[in-house]
Amino acid sequence: MxxxxxxxxxxxxxxxxxxxxxxxxxxxxxxxxxxxxxxxxxxxxxxxxxxxxxxxxxxxxxxxxxxxxxxxxxxxxxxxxxxxxxxxxxxxxxxxxxxxxxxxxxxxxxxxxxxxxxxxxxxxxxxxxxxxxxxxxxxxxxxxxxxxxxxxxxxxxxxxxxxxxxxxxxxxxxxxxxxxxxxxxLNESKTSVKQSFDMGGVVMLSAGLFCATYALTMSEHEGFHFKNAGLMVISAGIIFSFIKNQKRRVQNKRSYLIDFDLFRYKNFNLGIVAVSFFFIMLDSYFYILSLFFQDGLKISPLAAGEIIVFQGLGFILASAVSVKLILRYGKKALIAGLSFIIVILILQLFLFRIQIGFPIFCLLLFLHGLGVGSIIPSLANIALSGMSEKLIGNASGVYNTFQQVAAIIGIVAVGSVFYYFLGTKPLVKHYHNAFSVAILINILCLVFVIASVFKVPNHVLPEIRRKK
Structure with missing residues (x-):
């Protein structure tokens, strides 16, 4: 052990x-x-x-x-x-x-x-x-x-x-x-079936993902201009061609990059949906929070960094403690954790509008970290549970890709909404309004995560009762 x-x-x-x-x-x-x-x-x-x-x-x-x-x-x-x-x-x-x-x-x-x-x-x-x-x-x-x-x-x-x-x-x-x-x-492990590597698939998929992630990432700084919109269209065309190519290669029993048998696992599909909406919420939240603290509330970068560290401390604590809750209550513990994050976000909507002290900021971020830390490890567990060793590496790569792309989408999409409601000459009240709209979008994302977790089969995260 x-x-x-x-x-x-x-x-x-x-x-x-x-x-x-x-x-x-x-x-x-x-x-x-x-x-x-x-x-x-x-x-x-x-x-x-x-x-x-x-x-x-x-x-x-x-x-x-x-x-x-x-x-x-x-x-x-x-x-x-x-x-x-x-x-x-x-x-x-x-x-x-x-x-x-x-x-x-x-x-x-x-x-x-x-x-x-x-x-x-x-x-x-x-x-x-x-x-x-x-x-x-x-x-x-x-x-x-x-x-x-x-x-x-x-x-x-x-x-x-x-x-x-x-x-x-x-x-x-x-x-x-x-x-x-x-x-x-470390011990070596790999699929027992000998196959060549699909280099053409690598070129197609990497080009498609490169165009998409480049356009989304640069849109955060430049805005969603014609160049970035064009790259997104090119990316969509490349990825569509890649999917058709991969399905054809699997049918012809040739080497492939993605085995679409992955998507026959219900828990994998639900895990992908859950992690996508969760990271749209999480990364956009951090992006908006930094802008809101420093530009809206005029908190110094050092103080803002100190407050966010408390979020990380809550994350670490929850990751350690939540294991027992997941084993004891299964997916009910996850739904409770997601509901807890929603409650903390609602509290932030109201409390950030009034004059609160530094300790309250730290406490709210610490509690948010507790909620987040209780969720992230189990999302990967949901997606990859029951996956055959032949598919596990493929599944891990797809899962991580969805997570990273969702994070970038969250920053760009929710960030754009935030700036729209901020206006061109923002006052403190405009920052509060823009922050509130962004948080409401975050809450909506969490509702989708709850719905996905609710549909996860019970055997994926079973409740383990202690014998009396």
Whole structure:
């Protein structure tokens, strides 16, 4: 049993790196721009490059693990992530940093599906898997907090001329033990059916996802102009052609990238719907909250960061505690957690309109984190439960892709609504109105998540009663 959890620790190193580097660059943007003499457009690419590379290659990463070995692809991802982090840290210009961040995102896409796949393979018993997914949730919380904290900490150091480089170079002492331990401890697993790799499918899908994620990510900064709208149309056409191509290849018994048997699992479909609406809610919430706090309520960036850290602390605590509730009450615990988030959002609608002290802000964010932390690990458990080992890598890649694309859609779509209600010359009351509309959209998303969880078969998240 202890050996299993040691292996879990090794694979969670990859998850920690993946999450941490999504957030770590945000606080360092001003110093990077100043030192590299980068334009605003180059800085936008710098932020977007990681997410675009990550979202575009998750399905490919999952399929590579299925065919060539999950340990092998995880190891390659770790090495690539370390090398690309070094390239980020020694970048001489903005263009080199953008390219290195893009490769870093692709490396993360090689690791992330293997993490979920290996958890499902390592922990076959429901209560063990639920506990393991609790640790998966804790890792997400730690990565979120560490990314924001360390980004600010290293950027403010005075021991060197360009301290922001340390936010990338600090990945080396995390990667090195992970590389060594993964070689020593992890067992290889892959599908027993020998197939060639569908490189044409990779090119088509990656191009389609690249166009979509690029257009959505850049729309956050530029607005949804003709160029981005055109890229979305091109993306839709490529992905439609890809789906037809994949179905034809499966029928002809040729190599493929996505096995559409995935979508015959009811719990997988429900898990995909649930995670999509949940991350539309979650990432748009953080985006709107940051704008509302700093621009609307005139809270300093440092104080806003401190408040959001309390959300992360609640997330970590809930990920640990919610395991017992999920095992005891099954999907009822999830529905209760989602309802709790709705209640906290409603409280924020009213309490943020009046003069409240710093401790109340922290408490409301902490409670929101408790709700979020009780949900995220189980959504992956719902989607991947009962999945055959042949499909698990494919399923993990598809699940992660939906999650990342939904997060970007949430920021762009809900952010656009927020700015619409804000107007051109916003006052404090306009910020309150725009925030209220955005929160109501978030609540609607959570209602869809509740409906999806409600339809999940009871055997997927069974209630385990203790014997008296």
């Amino acid at each position: 202890k050996h299993k959890y040691l292996k879990l620790l090794v694979i969670l190193f990859g998850q920690l790196l993946t999450i941490m580097d999504i957030f770590i660059i945000n606080v360092s943007i001003p110093s990077i721009q100043r030192n590299l003499d980068a334009s605003n457009g180059e800085m936008q690419f710098m932020i977007a490059a990681y997410l675009i590379g990550f979202a575009s290659f998750l399905i490919t990463g999952g399929r590579l693990g299925d065919l060539y070995g999950r340990k092998k692809i995880y190891f390659i991802g770790l090495i690539s992530f370390m090398v690309s982090s070094i390239a980020c840290g020694i970048s001489a210009g903005a263009e080199q940093l953008v390219i290195s961040r893009f490769i870093q995102g692709i490396s993360a896409a090689m690791m992330a599906p293997q993490v979920l796949s290996m958890i499902q393979i390592l922990f076959t018993v429901h209560h063990e898997r639920t506990k393991a997914m609790g640790w998966y949730g804790i890792t997400i919380g730690i990565g979120t907090i560490l990314g924001q904290f360390l980004g600010g900490y290293f950027s403010s150091l005075t021991i060197m001329e360009e301290p922001w480089r340390l936010i990338f170079l600090m990945n080396i002492p995390i990667c090195l033990p992970a590389v060594f331990l993964s070689l020593k401890l």
